[in-house]
Amino acid sequence: MKLGTKSLNILLFAIVGTLFFVYQNSVHVSTNLLSFLPEGKSKEAFEIYSHFKNSKEVLIATEGFDKESLAKIKILEEKLLASELLKLESSITPNAKLIEYTKNNAFYLKNLNKDDSISIHETLKSLYEKMTNNPYYTAIDASDPLGYFSPKEQKIPINIRDGHLALGDFGYLCVLSIKDTSNTIESYETIYNLVHQTLNGVQNVRVFSPTFYFVENAQKIQDDVTFLIVLSTILLLVLYIFIIKNLYLLINTIATLATSALLSFLLIGMMWSEVSVFVLAFGNAIGTLAIDYMFHYYFYGHYESKKKFNTSVFYGFLTTFGGFLIFAWVDFPLIQQVCVFAMISLVLSYLQFVFLFPLIGFKKAQPYTKFHVSIPLPYRAIALLSLLAIVLSVPFLQLDTNIKNLDYQNVSLMKEEKFFKNAIKKEGFMPLLIEANSIDALIAHSNTIQKSFKNATAPLSYFFDKAFYEQRKQEMDALHVNEKKAQIEEEATKLGFREGFFKNAYNEALLHPSYQELSLDTLREMGFDVVLREGKYYTYALVKNSDRNLLVSNFAFASSIDAKEMFFNALEKIAHQLLLGGVLAITFIFFMLYVVCRKTLTLSANYVLLPTALILLLALTGGFTIAHIFMLFIMMLFGIDYGIYMSSEDSFKDGTRSAIFFSIIDTFAGFGVLIFSDIGALHAMGLVSCIATGAILILLMGRKPQ
Amino acid sequence: MKIIVLCLLSLLHLFANDAAAFKETRYLYALDKTITLEGFITFGEQNIIIEYVKPESKVLTYFEEKLTIQDQNGYNVIDAQSMPSMNYFFMIIKAVHEENSVLLDSFFEAKTQGDETLLSPKGVAAEVLEEVRITRQATKLQSLHVKIKNGDRITIEIRN
Numbered sequence: 001m002k003l004g005t006k007s008l009n010i011l012l013f014a015i016v017g018t019l020f021f022v023y024q025n026s027v028h029v030s031t032n033l034l035s036f037l038p039e040g041k042s043k044e045a046f047e048i049y050s051h052f053k054n055s056k057e058v059l060i061a062t063e064g065f066d067k068e069s070l071a072k073i074k075i076l077e078e079k080l081l082a083s084e085l086l087k088l089e090s091s092i093t094p095n096a097k098l099i100e101y102t103k104n105n106a107f108y109l110k111n112l113n114k115d116d117s118i119s120i121h122e123t124l125k126s127l128y129e130k131m132t133n134n135p136y137y138t139a140i141d142a143s144d145p146l147g148y149f150s151p152k153e154q155k156i157p158i159n160i161r162d163g164h165l166a167l168g169d170f171g172y173l174c175v176l177s178i179k180d181t182s183n184t185i186e187s188y189e190t191i192y193n194l195v196h197q198t199l200n201g202v203q204n205v206r207v208f209s210p211t212f213y214f215v216e217n218a219q220k221i222q223d224d225v226t227f228l229i230v231l232s233t234i235l236l237l238v239l240y241i242f243i244i245k246n247l248y249l250l251i252n253t254i255a256t257l258a259t260s261a262l263l264s265f266l267l268i269g270m271m272w273s274e275v276s277v278f279v280l281a282f283g284n285a286i287g288t289l290a291i292d293y294m295f296h297y298y299f300y301g302h303y304e305s306k307k308k309f310n311t312s313v314f315y316g317f318l319t320t321f322g323g324f325l326i327f328a329w330v331d332f333p334l335i336q337q338v339c340v341f342a343m344i345s346l347v348l349s350y351l352q353f354v355f356l357f358p359l360i361g362f363k364k365a366q367p368y369t370k371f372h373v374s375i376p377l378p379y380r381a382i383a384l385l386s387l388l389a390i391v392l393s394v395p396f397l398q399l400d401t402n403i404k405n406l407d408y409q410n411v412s413l414m415k416e417e418k419f420f421k422n423a424i425k426k427e428g429f430m431p432l433l434i435e436a437n438s439i440d441a442l443i444a445h446s447n448t449i450q451k452s453f454k455n456a457t458a459p460l461s462y463f464f465d466k467a468f469y470e471q472r473k474q475e476m477d478a479l480h481v482n483e484k485k486a487q488i489e490e491e492a493t494k495l496g497f498r499e500g501f502f503k504n505a506y507n508e509a510l511l512h513p514s515y516q517e518l519s520l521d522t523l524r525e526m527g528f529d530v531v532l533r534e535g536k537y538y539t540y541a542l543v544k545n546s547d548r549n550l551l552v553s554n555f556a557f558a559s560s561i562d563a564k565e566m567f568f569n570a571l572e573k574i575a576h577q578l579l580l581g582g583v584l585a586i587t588f589i590f591f592m593l594y595v596v597c598r599k600t601l602t603l604s605a606n607y608v609l610l611p612t613a614l615i616l617l618l619a620l621t622g623g624f625t626i627a628h629i630f631m632l633f634i635m636m637l638f639g640i641d642y643g644i645y646m647s648s649e650d651s652f653k654d655g656t657r658s659a660i661f662f663s664i665i666d667t668f669a670g671f672g673v674l675i676f677s678d679i680g681a682l683h684a685m686g687l688v689s690c691i692a693t694g695a696i697l698i699l700l701m702g703r704k705p706q
Numbered sequence: 707m708k709i710i711v712l713c714l715l716s717l718l719h720l721f722a723n724d725a726a727a728f729k730e731t732r733y734l735y736a737l738d739k740t741i742t743l744e745g746f747i748t749f750g751e752q753n754i755i756i757e758y759v760k761p762e763s764k765v766l767t768y769f770e771e772k773l774t775i776q777d778q779n780g781y782n783v784i785d786a787q788s789m790p791s792m793n794y795f796f797m798i799i800k801a802v803h804e805e806n807s808v809l810l811d812s813f814f815e816a817k818t819q820g821d822e823t824l825l826s827p828k829g830v831a832a833e834v835l836e837e838v839r840i841t842r843q844a845t846k847l848q849s850l851h852v853k854i855k856n857g858d859r860i861t862i863e864i865r866n
Contacts, residue, residue, distance in 0.1 A: 065752075066804075067804055067805070067806040067808060067809065070806065070808050070809055071808040074808050074812070099833070128737070131734055131736065131737060132734070132737070132739070132741060133762075135743070135756075135758050135762075135764040135766055135775060135777070136766055136773060136775070136784075136789075136792050137732060137791060137792050137795060137858070137860060138789070138792075139789065139791045139792075139854070139856055139858065140736060142736070142856075151788075159771070160771060161770065161771060162797060162800070162801070162806070162809050163797055163809060163812055163813055163831075164812070496737055496739070497736055497737055498735065498736055498737060498738045501735075501736050
C-alpha cells in the first residue's frame, strides 16, 4: 500500500505521458493569431478573402530592364511553372475566354461617348488624317468609326516593359498564384521552399508573398516558444534544486507539473480544433503558480507530518482559479484557451500537491538560502500612493488595438511587402470583400464601388450586369447608328477609305449581343477571383484607406478586410465582457481581501495595488495592448495570493517567509522569461509580470516601521 | 536559337552606327494607300529616337513604353501600350538592336531560309501581327517587313 501510494504520482505521470504521446498529433497547434479571435463578420470576411488568389500571390522582381534581367525572370518563371504548383498571373498572357467575351461585348465593356455634335464627315476626316499624318503607325477601329466607345480607364496601371510585367522603375515583375486552394500551412511551406530553392544563388532579385508570413512567422514563433520553454525550464530546475534540496520531491514535483500541463494540453485539444502556440508558452509559466502550493506545504512541514488544512494556500488557489474562471467567460478563444488551460492545470497541481504529496511524504531539507531581508516600509503610504496613481492613470489609458503588435514582428518580410506595395501603388489601399446573392448582383456591386471611389480597383467591374446591359442597349438605340451606316460608307469612300471598309461597323452582333450570364466557373477561367460560400458570392476590390469611413456607412454589401479593424471589432465585441470580467475580478479580489485578510487589509492590499499602479503608469507610455490588460488582471490575482500568505500569523516564520520568497522568484523565472520573446503578446506578458513580481518582491522584503 | 542570334547580330550591325538612314513604307489597307517616310534612327541606352525628315520633319522618342512626338506644334506624349501594333513595332526594333533573343522568343517562332528570317507571332502577339520578315544581304540587314492582321504592312529599308 505504501509503495503503491509512493508510486501513484509517477504512475499518473506515466499514464498521462502515454496518452500524450498517443494523442498529441490529434491536437493541432497553430501559430496564427487571427485564428483565435472571436467569430464575427470581420473574421468571416478575412477567411473568405484568404481563398482569393489575390491574397496569396507570389511576387518576384528582377532588377533592371536589360536583357539579362529579362532572361532571368523568364527562367525563374519557367522553373517555377514547371513545378505545376504555381500559375502565372499576367495581364499579357492572353486568356482566350476573356478575349472572346471582350470581342463579343466590346460596345458594352467600354465607355460610351454620346456626343453627336461632330458630323460624320468631320469625324471620318479626322480619322483619315490621323492615319496619313501621324508620324507613328496608327491603326483604327473599323467597328467604331465615329468613336463612340473608348476603353475604361485603368485605375492602377500595371506597367509593361518589353512585353513583360514591370515593377515600377525597379525591373521586371512576375506574378504567380498558388494552384492549391487548401490554405494549409503545409501548402504554403511547399511554395515557400520551392520559391526560395529556385531563387537560391540568383542575384538582384526580390520576392514577396503574403503566405510567407505564415511560414516564416510560424517557424519563428515555434522557435521563440521553444526557446522560452527551455530557458524557463532550465531556470526553474536550477532554482528548484537550490530550494527543494530533495531529489525525490523534485522528481515528483516535476512529474506533477508535467502531468498537469500535458493533461491540460490534451483536454484543450479536445475542446478546440486549434490550440494557440501561445497557450504552450503561457501554460509552462502557469506551472510556476502551481508550484507555490508545494512550496508552502513543503516549508510548513505538511509533507513530514500530518497538519491541519492550510487555508492560506487554499484561498490563494481559490482566488487564482476564480480569476481565471471569470475571464474564461470572455468570448475570445485565445483568452479562453489560456484561462481553461490554467484552471485545469492549477486544479490538477493543487490536488496533487495538497492531497497526494502528504500521503507520499517527503523529508524537509533546509534550503541553501533563507530569506532574512527585512526593511521598514510605509505600507499605508504605499497603498495610498498606489491608489492615487491608479485613479489618475486610468482616464489616460489608451488601448493599442493593432493586432500586429501582438504578433511576431517579421521586419524583413514587412520591408519586402512595403517595397512591392509601393511599386505597384497598392500601399495605402485596403482590400474590400463584396458580397451578393448572385453573380449579376456581384458585378453590379463591383461597378458601384468602382464608380463611387475615384481610386478604387474592383476587378469584376470589368463586366456589366443585366440592368446595365438593358440601359446600354437603349442608349445605343438612341444613337440610331443603323441609320448612319449608309452615310458612314458613303462619306468614307468619298474621303478615300477603301470601299466597304466600314461595312461591319456597328453590326448587329456588337450592338445587340445576347446577354451572357457569367457562371462561377467562367469567371474563374477568365482569371477573376470569385468565391461561393453558403449560397452567397464573394469577390474583392481595393479602395483607399481614406475612403474606409464612407464605405462602411454607405455600402452594406461591402466589408473591409483589415486585420487591425477585425481585431478592433473583436475587442469592441468583448469590451463589455472584459470590463465585466475586470470588475468581477477586482470585486472578487477585494472580497477575498476583506474576508481573509481583514486584520492586515492595508498590508495585503499593497500586493495588489502597487503592482497595478506600476503597470498602469507603464501603460501611460503607450502600446498598452490586451495582452498587458490580461496579464495585469492575472498579476492582480497573483498579488492577492501574497497578500493572503502575508496576512497569516506565520508569515514571519522562517519557513513561510522562505516559501513566499521562493515562490516569487519562481514566478519571475516562469513568467518573467516571456520578456525575452520577440512575439508582442508574450513580451507584453513578460514585461507586466516582471514589473509585478519586482514590486511584490520589494514588498516581501519589507516590514512595518517600528 | 542560333538562327535568331545570327539574325540579331546582323541586325545589330545594321543599327550599330549612331544614326542609320532609313526609308519606311506603310501600306494602309483601310485607305488602300502607301505612305513613304524617310529619316534616321538612333539607339540610345534606354531610348530609340526616330527622326523623320520626309514628308515632314518630326521626331519620335520611344522611352519606357511612352512615345514622345515633337513637331512644329510642340510635344505630345502618348502611351504606346494603348496602341498594341505600334508597341510591338518598337519592341521588335529594340529587341533586334539589343540582340534580345529572350524578348523575341517570347513573342515569335523564328524560321530562317537563306537571307530571310521569318518571325511568326505567338500568344498575344498573334492577336495583332501576322508575320515579321527580316531580310539581309551577306551579313548586312536590308529590311524589316511587318504584316499586321488588319491588312496593313510596314516596311523599313536601310539605306547605305
